[in-house]
Amino acid sequence: MRKLVMLLMVCVCMTGIANAGLTNGSFESPALDEWTPNQQASGWTYFDVSGWGGGYYGAGTAHPAWGPAWQPADGTQFIAIRSYALWQTSDMKFVEGVTYTLGVWSVQENPRSSNLGMSIVASDSAAILGDAIVASTAVEPLTTSMSEFSLSYTATAADAGKWIQVCFYENPNVNSGLWIDNATLVPEPATLTCLALGGLAFLRRNRK
Ligand SMILES: [Ca+2]
Numbered sequence: 001m002r003k004l005v006m007l008l009m010v011c012v013c014m015t016g017i018a019n020a021g022l023t024n025g026s027f028e029s030p031a032l033d034e035w036t037p038n039q040q041a042s043g044w045t046y047f048d049v050s051g052w053g054g055g056y057y058g059a060g061t062a063h064p065a066w067g068p069a070w071q072p073a074d075g076t077q078f079i080a081i082r083s084y085a086l087w088q089t090s091d092m093k094f095v096e097g098v099t100y101t102l103g104v105w106s107v108q109e110n111p112r113s114s115n116l117g118m119s120i121v122a123s124d125s126a127a128i129l130g131d132a133i134v135a136s137t138a139v140e141p142l143t144t145s146m147s148e149f150s151l152s153y154t155a156t157a158a159d160a161g162k163w164i165q166v167c168f169y170e171n172p173n174v175n176s177g178l179w180i181d182n183a184t185l186v187p188e189p190a191t192l193t194c195l196a197l198g199g200l201a202f203l204r205r206n207r208k
Contacts, residue, residue, distance in 0.1 A: 021090040021100075021185035022166065028075045032060035041079050044086040045129070050172030055083030070179055073105035073146040078181035082109075085117075085169035089126040090185050094159040101152040102166050103184040106141040109177040114138035116178055118151045121165040129165060138171060141178065 023043035030042055039059040040046050048055050059079040062071045072078040079086075094100075106116050117138045123130025135153035166185055170178045 021092050021164070021187070022183055023088060023091070025183040025185075026074045026077070027059060027079045027181060027183075028077050032077060035060040035063040041077075041086075044088050046081075046084055046086045048083060049085045049169050050083035050175075052083070052172075055081070055170075055172070056177065057081045057084045057086075069107050069142075069144050069146075071146070072181050073148075074182035078179055080177055080179045081168070081170045082177040083170055083172040083175060085167055087121070087129050087165055087167035089123065090164045090166060092164050092185070092187065094122060094155040094162050094164055095187075096155050096157045096160045099152055099154040099188050100164060101150050101184075101186045101188065102135075103148060103150045103182070103186070104168060104180055105146045105148050105182045106178055106180050107146045108141040108143055108179075111140070111143050112171075112174040112176045113140045115171045115174050115176055116141050116149065116180075117167075117169040117171060118149065119167040119169075120151060120153045121167060122159045122162040123165050124162060126163045129167065130163070132162075134159060146179070146181065 024041055027041040032039065035058060037056065037058040040057065041059050046057055057080065059077060061076050100120060102118055102120055104118065108115050117136065119133050119136040121130045122132040122134050135151055137151050139149050141147065164185065168180060
């Protein structure tokens with residue numbers, strides 16, 4: 001019975017960590033009845049990366065006229081951006097030696113390379129987007145279906161204690177709309193905390 005309780009503790013821990021770090025990573029909030037242009041997902045800050053003022057963003061459920069390529073990958077809602085970026089401060093700070101993997105699902109309007117940008121940022125402040133981009137990549141989503149992309153970074157001693165921020169952007173130089181869903185930020189080894197909790201439970205059990 002006790003072994004079962006400890007096993008359950010570890011399982012609950014690992015399940016909880018699957019979506020740890022980000023707020024509203026699946027863009028399910030606020031709940032929207034339908035696709036809405038210029039609607040922002042809560043928990044994220046948006047900005048125009050082109051400066052030309054012709055960008056677009058939207059959120060909600062898939063438009064009824066959209067084909068199977070443009071459907072949410074998780075839940076019922078997702079977002080779109082064109083020449084826009086969005087970022088947020090996660091609920092984690094960097095720990096030296098821990099690897100953080102930023103994941104996201106995306107499909108794009110036209111076949112254009114380097115269109116989806118993903119960045120991991122270290123910041124002294126949770127309130128503003130920092131300028132220390134510690135990892136960044138730009139990838140080409142498919143036009144036929146959502147697919148997953150990821151970016152990993154192992155924190156150094158210099159990063160330790162700084163807020164972990166994440167940013168997604170559409171490359172304004174290629175200007176092709178992106179649909180995005182299911183953003184995650186996963187630390188590894190994530191099981192250290194869980195194993196520590198399991199160890200505590202074991203010690204308490206033996207003291208009785
Ligand atoms: Ca979603």
